[in-house]
Amino acid sequence: MPSPVRRISTCSVSPPSGHPPRIDLASWDLSMLSAQYIQKGHLFSMSDVSCRLDDVIDHLQNSLAQALLHFYPLAGRLVTEKPRDGTKGLFTYIDCSAGGADFVRSVADGISVADVVEPFYTPSFVKDLFCLDLAICYDAHNDPLLAIQLTELVDGFFLGISLNHVVGDGTAFWNFVTAWAEINRGVDPISRPPVLDRWFVDGTSIPIKLPYNEPEEYILRPKAPNLKEVFFLFPFESIAHLRERANDENRKAGEPTISSFQALASLMWRSITRARKFPENETVGCRLAFDNRSRFRPPLSPDYFGNTVYAVYAATTVGELLSHGIGWAGAMLNRIVRSYTDVEIRGKVDKWMDAPSIYTLAMFDAQSIHIGSSPRYDMYGCDFGWGKAVAIRSGNANKFDGKVSAFPGREGDGSVEFEICLSPENMDRLLLDREFMALIKT
Template identity: 50%
Template sequence: MVEIISKSMVKAQPPPQLPADQKYHLTPWDLAMLSAHYIQKGHLFANLPSTLSIETIINNLKTSLSAALHHFYPLAGRLATQHELDNDGMYVFIDCNNEGAEFIHADAHLVSVEDVLAPSSDDITALLVPSFFPLDGAVNHDGHTSPLFAVQLTVLSDGVFLGFASNHVVGDGTSFWNFLNAWAEIARSKLPSRSPPILDRYLMDFGAKPPLKLPFSHESQFIVRFHPPPFSEKVFHFSSEAMAKLKAKANEERGTSNIISSFQSLSALMWRCITRARRIPVEQVTNCRVAIENRTRLRPALSPNYFGNSVYALCITATTGELLSNELGWAAWLIHEAVVAYTDDVIREMVRKWVEAPMVYNASMFDEFSVLMGSSPRFDMYGCDFGWGRAVALRSGSANKFYGKVSSYPGWEGCGSVDLEVCLETESMAALEADPEFRAAVSQPVPLRDLLSKNING
């Protein structure tokens, strides 16, 4: 249903002034991502102004992308590897050669915005939406020959979908959304009202300076191309009122006053309900992994403009029996304590251990009894206005998905609302939707008519 019309490379203009070797060295957080998939996120836009032609949209996107890449120049480069002469290891870095980011124009004129927004449609999610994203199935190491950033504009019968793929070695979710918002600002204003966040790369004092050597002689020693079995994927909505109730419930059960956050309470809910839906034995140890940002926790803190990876997945552990025999507040408190304990000293010790024994993560390391809370509702995802108005929905591709993966997004209406994209075994998904605790907390999604009735100024 999706036909590729054209592909082209967009280079940074004007080309950035770089040192002669053009090398952009990577940190432990970056190198650990070599076997993960690209980040794949996208926006669904409806009710575009009738005066805007597709040609005008494409030209503006390309021109503004070129300007944005001047500031975020590693995204226009390629990965490169330098081997030790004795084959005792390798150095992986970004060659800032300005080969360009890829721009793809695609057509899906038989698909409507309503088709993409169809509630709880496994067929749409599994078959259609992934085709809106470039570099499907690519792992980050493929950035040696593939672009580090790619965008696909898919024209629908009554809207467009912008699907992005960004190499996770180059940056995490914070970096990804900072770049997209800077690009969108340039696109909608032609000349940015403020300077986009300039690349602010720190050589962090972790006891080792880049370049860092990986103890491998060939990429086959650390690249795992993970292909998950078929799973069910659905998006669930939690209104601002629902989030407030969860927070109040967790704090009341622990006898605390607003200490446990709303997202910690939501994570505890998902950990409990998914574990129950899976019918895991009571003695089995289960984990809740929560993606957490390092920038503000380091001392001194990293610049908010730091471009790269600075994220970790905290691991909170309990047996199924402990998790389900206690209240929501008990699980939320475990998560809260783990977040509080995640300090500068802990982060630096983890990096020190990685430098001593480097490793590369891959999705097959994730165990079947765990839940991973990824992404963040704090990212300004709906702020990406390219000049056509606000997106009506956010969706993701097939990258980095497996049983127990939960990705969080801000709700369309804002005000603290949250959308969760949940990937589960088919039977477990059905059990989750029927779970009384889950049903009591989840909200009705924003009505389709409300999304589609918003005009360019709405």
């Protein structure tokens, strides 16, 4: 079935000149070269907008140019060079003076705001509301590091943002969007200017040399999997009840107190594992992506514009996971998260520096779940001047069976939304899981 989304025009947006010409990339950045872009976007209703859509677009393009003055690496392109002495290795950096960011205008014929948010399963056309579908970060040698797509709907519009994961992680993504929104509504100066200096281990030779002869040695382009994607809303009351139940279990067992998010992660892990119907002796895992900025001593600035993400990993057998309660699984996650101290993180960076490698989607095994994004990101607080978005949606990037993404609830009342991606048969079984379904808002 053809997509209802048609591209109308594309323009390039660049910041004023005068910024540094080059950004050398840190270990966390380089490891993302074969990852896909971060794709998140806001859905708006025209009933909340007091001007014509043409005026909205003109204003967004002007404010984007001003935002790129602060976030100038996003207007660049990647460059890879070989050592001049002919030895093995590759150097990749950002040329900040090349290319600009793309701003694309599109139209979704016959599609309304309700058509985006009301279906139980995320509609297939949502992926077409973003640029650079299934592009990998290496592609920014030619493609933009940042691509914005505004798609006109019958009664609203969608603002889709695709940001290259080499340039920044989820925290960096939302710091940029917040700053752009502030500029768009006339805030000057922005509340949180980015810290663009990259963090390197003491004694690092800059630029970092990757141990490859050609980029093809680390590039992997996975095909789009057949998935069902659903947003599940967990009200604050359900989350509080789940955490209380889990910590009551742990008090009786002498286990540590866990957070609300660890209780939710445990629920995801158990419920999806049940849906997958693995045998009891199968090893299953749960990965939690988390930000290292505050874990360093001294901590990195919360406005550090780059990557600092690691994923902690907990594993056990199906039988152990399902024979114990939410609290038991949550305590396992809690212990692993608390173990990631400044010393542990620096040790992992040192290990990577000894043998640099590039992450690919092939590293995510079919027996585990991976939980990314965060309800702490102020996604609905990104006010472009039109009030709160109707909804947040994500693109096609970095999705596979078992990918779970966390979002804050729209009402700011402590609720959390999880976007869950599963194969059709696993999703069908998840929807029959009574423990899981009893906690969501339908």
